[in-house]
Amino acid sequence: MFRRIEGQAPRRAVSLAIEGSDVQAREGDTLAVALLQAGVDHFRETPVSGAPRAPLCLMGVCFDCLVEVDGVANVQACMVTVRDGMQVRLQHGARHAEAAT
């Protein structure tokens, strides 16, 4: 669905895992862009109605791109950049909060 603008300077590849599957992104990409590029068309379901959600604003405002990153839920995917080894899970419903042990 999404493709990169042609003619950009090449950047280093970054490897992350989405739902346990390895995905290649580019250094400097936001996680939201990496997910969209990987063909993830909905990031989460809302806690109240269960409706599917994907990024709307891509600039930190809409909170529709929430995902779980390295075990922490409700991270705005558009506000973090990809890192090697990042473990990403899609969210189903509301965050499950636990006390730090």
Next chain:
Amino acid sequence: MSRLHESDTLVIGGGVVGMALAYGLARAGERVQLLDEGDDAYRAARGNFGLVWVQGKGLGRPAYARWTLGAAAAWPAFAAELAERTGVDVELSQIGGLTMCLGEEELAARADQLRRLREELGVAYPFEVLDPGRLRQLIPQTGPAVAGAVMCPLDGHTSPLRLLRALVQAYEDLGGRLTAGARVEALEFRERGFEVHAGEKVYSAAKLVLAAGLGNRELAPRVGLSAPVQPNRGQILVTERLQPFLKHPTLYVRQTGEGVVQIGDSKEDVGLDDSTTLAQLSRIADRAAKCFPLLAAVNIVRTWGALRVMSPDGFPIYQASASCPGAFVVTCHSGITLAPQHAGALVDWIRGGDEPVEIRGFKAERFDVQTH
């Protein structure tokens, strides 16, 4: 009812107190016009916590405790009636509320307060002191700093915003008229009723009910009444939505039907200032995280301040004007808890019925300076 006027009753104030009264009046068959101030008004009804609360209320004032007990008992039918009329679920849950206590002393003082209340009342006043073990059985997420809790099975919570919406919708469905952005400019008692100038229009009715919150202070004297109320600020934080972990409301932390955790509160005498302060918000957050450590890692999405409407002794003022017959003033701090009483027993009194015995002591004269 007089047909001289376009309405039987004018209600001033569209918060939860005014809306409950207006709904009750319309339900009783009256033609009601409600005037609500603009969005820049101080609105306790849109900033409050949403408890339907019994425990601890009315110490030294058993009549208030009885009035509150009656309200809590009437809530299930009230919520069902609103749901049936409007389809709005006000998310009422009355499965028991807890006061979490961080120290032994706090717990002992709280339990003692409720024991004294029970003695004063001489009616069934159920509560239970939960030791840390019992408390953790009930709510496993309770933190180690909590010394125990007092639980009253009559306490509950509701969504204050859904309640307000349901009242507006039910009122309008009954033919009630609601005019927003209408600040009262002039208020006059005429021989056959009341005339109110607001938003470049003139409204008239045989009866007038002042339910304008902090605005009552200025409005009441114009019709021979008095409402010496003062603002008292409370600050609140709300979190992102979480999986349900807390079914019971507590005095300072509750989880809403949508999963948001609402955290309060402060009690500050700062005049007409509904802003927030970092000092209070961090104190409130710290206390909540001690009660429920999982909250420490949770994101806060919004904070706000709102102004309580407090009389000098904290109890309501319900009064009919002697010099301007047909005028009433209604003000209280617990507009959510008392909503069924306001829509029911209080409306019956305003319409000419007997004054409920519980509220006969709630006249503004009690604040007059006594001379010898």
